[in-house]
Amino acid sequence: MWADAIRAEAFRLSKSRTTWFWSVFFAPILLLIVGAISSLVIDANATKLAADPDAPPELTQMLSMQPLDMGQAMIANAGNLSNALVLLFILIGAATVYAGDYRWETWRLISARNTRPNLLLGKLAVVTGLSLVAMLVMLISGTLSDLIQAAVFDRGLTFTMDAGDVGQFFLLAGLSLLRILQFTMIGLLAAVMTRSLLVALFVPLVLAIAQFFLPMQVLPPMGFMPDSWLSVLVDPGGALDSIKDLVRGGDAAAGVPDGVLPKAWISVALWTLLPAAGAIAWFNRQDLSKE
Amino acid sequence: MSAVIETRNLTKTYGTVKALDGLSLTIPKGGVYGVLGPNGAGKSTLFRILLGLIAPTEGDASVMGGAIRDPKAMRRMGSMIETPRYPPYMSARQVLTWLSLAHGLTSDTTRTDRWLERVGLTEAADRRVRGFSVGMLQRLGVAAALITEPELIILDEPTSGMDPPGIQEMRALIRSLAHDDGLTVVLASHQLLEVQRVCDRVAILNKGKLVREGTVSELTTTGERLRLSLTPLDKASTILGERGTVDGTAILANVPRAEGPALIRALVEQGIDIDEARWVGTDLESVFFTETGSIQTPEHDHVG
CATH class of the missing domain: 3.40.50.300 (P-loop containing nucleotide triphosphate hydrolases)
Known part of the structure; x- marks a missing residue:
């Protein structure tokens, strides 16, 4: 049963402290420390930076001593929960879950009593849970970072979040989760096809870098603009960013070209479902006696 | 079953x-x-x-x-x-x-x-x-x-x-x-x-x-044989024909247990001096090597 696969996988993951540290706690702790140091450095140079006419608006706002709206800050953080650092480190956990049974030759122990799709779907469910925990820890880290910043710059705190804001918060968080899962699906396919933890770790990274640069550097000279079908299809991360901008509204939404939304959803769906379906199909026929 | x-x-x-x-x-x-x-x-x-x-x-x-x-x-x-x-x-x-x-x-x-x-x-x-x-x-x-x-x-x-x-x-x-x-x-x-x-x-x-x-x-019992240390070896080998295999200074006789005493009597009657006679069995190892054609190890004795 699927539930058995989930319970077993979750139990095993719960015992791997190394995986928890790297995939859930390292990035938020690092960002918290970097954020705190940045605030202190900026505060130490506040007079000089405030006089700089080329200072970015975020910096100007930070130094303005206006109250910090924690509700809006949380919404901004929700949209940033799938940043590159989170993706990089959550992949360590995902690769461990997806490729662990090949690495430790344990498929033969668990595959006889469950169906193979259930086993892989169990891993997907556990990686989804791990991603949610990582996002929650990152959200807490972001909130703490905002509080430190407010304390360093003597900014007061307010909290505004109406029903629309709550919806926006969960939509952005959901889209961030989707980005993480889409990214880790490539890791799943790579793990099943190559039986290697390292390949499961590096293929999504290399692919993400390629996906980032293709629509910006390679395709435009070939006549494919950023809103073309091909450009959107090859860059599911960019597609999700466009959807997030539309959810954010305002200036962010204004920057999204017309007609991109359906292409973006198709790109996201393809890059999420195809690797998962491919992995299940491959795994179903795989010789598990060779690990 | x-x-x-x-x-x-x-x-x-x-x-x-x-x-x-x-x-x-x-x-x-x-x-x-x-x-x-x-x-x-x-x-x-x-x-x-x-x-x-x-x-x-x-x-x-x-x-x-x-x-x-x-x-x-x-x-x-x-x-x-x-x-x-x-x-x-x-x-x-x-x-x-x-x-x-x-x-x-x-x-x-x-x-x-x-x-x-x-x-x-x-x-x-x-x-x-x-x-x-x-x-x-x-x-x-x-x-x-x-x-x-x-x-x-x-x-x-x-x-x-x-x-x-x-x-x-x-x-x-x-x-x-x-x-x-x-x-x-x-x-x-x-x-x-x-x-x-x-x-x-x-x-x-x-x-x-x-x-x-x-x-x-x-x-392990189907391959049981009677191991006879005797002299002269050539004469005994001729008497036993295909039923006997020379194994060093002895002969391994392929006979059912029931026929063992009769065979010993017949050999003695024909002037063969029998020094020792005992049943040697095939252990699983012998059966294994025989059946798989792998390298044969020396015959293993068992109390028979």
Whole structure:
């Protein structure tokens, strides 16, 4: 049963402290420390930076001593929960879950009593849970970072979040989760096809870098603009960013070209479902006696 | 006699190599069943097909009355294939809990502790498996195979890497599982003496085919011969003809036990001096080497 696969996988993951540290706690702790140091450095140079006419608006706002709206800050953080650092480190956990049974030759122990799709779907469910925990820890880290910043710059705190804001918060968080899962699906396919933890770790990274640069550097000279079908299809991360901008509204939404939304959803769906379906199909026929 | 495993014309081909070649085998319920064969005979391939790890090229098999990969049938079977490995950060107790959950059971510590005690790992229950010896991993593998309390257990080389006391303990455990707990144990081993001591029935495979099958006593008594130390050797050899084989300074006579005294009398009457006469049996090792065409070892005596 699927539930058995989930319970077993979750139990095993719960015992791997190394995986928890790297995939859930390292990035938020690092960002918290970097954020705190940045605030202190900026505060130490506040007079000089405030006089700089080329200072970015975020910096100007930070130094303005206006109250910090924690509700809006949380919404901004929700949209940033799938940043590159989170993706990089959550992949360590995902690769461990997806490729662990090949690495430790344990498929033969668990595959006889469950169906193979259930086993892989169990891993997907556990990686989804791990991603949610990582996002929650990152959200807490972001909130703490905002509080430190407010304390360093003597900014007061307010909290505004109406029903629309709550919806926006969960939509952005959901889209961030989707980005993480889409990214880790490539890791799943790579793990099943190559039986290697390292390949499961590096293929999504290399692919993400390629996906980032293709629509910006390679395709435009070939006549494919950023809103073309091909450009959107090859860059599911960019597609999700466009959807997030539309959810954010305002200036962010204004920057999204017309007609991109359906292409973006198709790109996201393809890059999420195809690797998962491919992995299940491959795994179903795989010789598990060779690990 | 109901069967726990039945294979019909089971064939597995890897490229041009036939790992299994039309194997039809029936393994009865109860007792310890040994599957023997030299490297490449098809033992591991057979086990892997039975466990659903690989698919056969031709033929089919049933386990506990169900098809291979049938979850209902698989739930009645436990297995250990070669030296098992586990996530190194887990303790022995955690490994068994993890496998219990994977097999749809609860994380019941009473059950895990009982099996850890049964395989002699109580003291190491909370140690991480990364520090386990091969023998300890083998024992944990047996406990893992038994955690679901199956009716059939398949063990591939269960004593591999174990020291002599460990082998003795494993042998006792296997026999106890079969005769006290009522499990059917199917095992493959290269240690023929161990198989002879622990198994009730054996099948000998060679090049993917079944070459002999039967109880251990059936296989080891059919090749019994009378070893005669005598003089003159040439004359005795002529008298015995095809029934006798010269073995150093003695002759091995292929005669049924009942005819032994008459043969000795006949030789004495024809002027042969018999220094010593005793029955030498074929142990499983001799049968194995004869059937598989492997390098023959010296004849082993047994009290006959």
